[in-house]
Amino acid sequence: DTGVSQNPRHKITKRGQNVTFRCDPISEHNRLYWYRQTLGQGPEFLTYFQNEAQLEKSRLLSDRFSAERPKGSFSTLEIQRTEQGDSAMYLCASRKDGYGYTFGSGTRLTVV
Amino acid sequence: QQPVQSPQAVILREGEDAVINCSSSKALYSVHWYRQKHGEAPVFLMILLKGGEQKGHEKISASFNEKKQQSSLYLTASQLSYSGTYFCGTPPGMYSGGGADGLTFGKGTHLIIQP
Numbered sequence: 711d712t713g714v715s716q717n718p719r720h721k722i723t724k725r726g727q728n729v730t731f732r733c734d735p736i737s738e739h740n741r742l743y744w745y746r747q748t749l750g751q752g753p754e755f756l757t758y759f760q761n762e763a764q765l766e767k768s769r770l771l772s773d774r775f776s777a778e779r780p781k782g783s784f785s786t787l788e789i790q791r792t793e794q795g796d797s798a799m800y801l802c803a804s805r806k807d808g809y810g811y812t813f814g815s816g817t818r819l820t821v822v
Numbered sequence: 823q824q825p826v827q828s829p830q831a832v833i834l835r836e837g838e839d840a841v842i843n844c845s846s847s848k849a850l851y852s853v854h855w856y857r858q859k860h861g862e863a864p865v866f867l868m869i870l871l872k873g874g875e876q877k878g879h880e881k882i883s884a885s886f887n888e889k890k891q892q893s894s895l896y897l898t899a900s901q902l903s904y905s906g907t908y909f910c911g912t913p914p915g916m917y918s919g920g921g922a923d924g925l926t927f928g929k930g931t932h933l934i935i936q937p
Binding site: 743745750751752753754755756757758765766768801808809810811812813814815816 | 930
């Protein structure tokens with residue numbers, strides 16, 4: 711069990727640029743989730759996958775956000791035309807049915 | 823809807839006990855508990871399922887009252903390592919029992935353990 715891996719750990723981008731984050735879940739976990747967390751708040755759900763199927767997207771997820779999980783393995787989260795309000799920690803988590811989440815260390819995005 | 827956690831913060835001496843509560847305005851089918859230390863990712867503590875089943879890997883106990891739509895986390899004989907922010911998370915609906923869908927987390931309870 712090597713844990714959930716996220717890359718990059720930090721990303722600073724200029725407003726209007728596109729960014730992409732990667733998440734490698736624990737291999738035997740079939741469910742993968744993306745969350746966003748801002749200072750002093752709990753994680754906010756963005757989207758989740760069961761294997762390669764994206765089963766739910768939060769209303770928080772604007773059209774500028776897109777996520778993929780090709781072949782049910784790693785996942786990417788892309789934010790297009792970034793805004794300052796997108797600055798946050800983006801957390802990926804994976805789990806097996808009936809068990810709790812294992813979170814990655816996150817990608818901290820700063821939009822300047 | 824976001825579950826409500828109480829208290830918002832608590833300061834304890836090492837060895838003292840603490841109770842953290844999580845309540846929801848909608849029916850609960852499961853509750854997750856996580857602890858997050860500053861600058862780190864949340865770490866899974868426990869999941870409580872409708873019907874009384876519990877799954878966790880730490881020596882922390884919890885209760886789940888389906889009728890009252892609330893859960894409580896019990897930290898006994900607290901250790902310095904228990905310091906952090908505790909979050910409860912609830913799934914959106916019955917079909918997601920066990921956390922099948924995205925969890926909605928509370929705002930957290932900050933726990934500080936002093937030596």
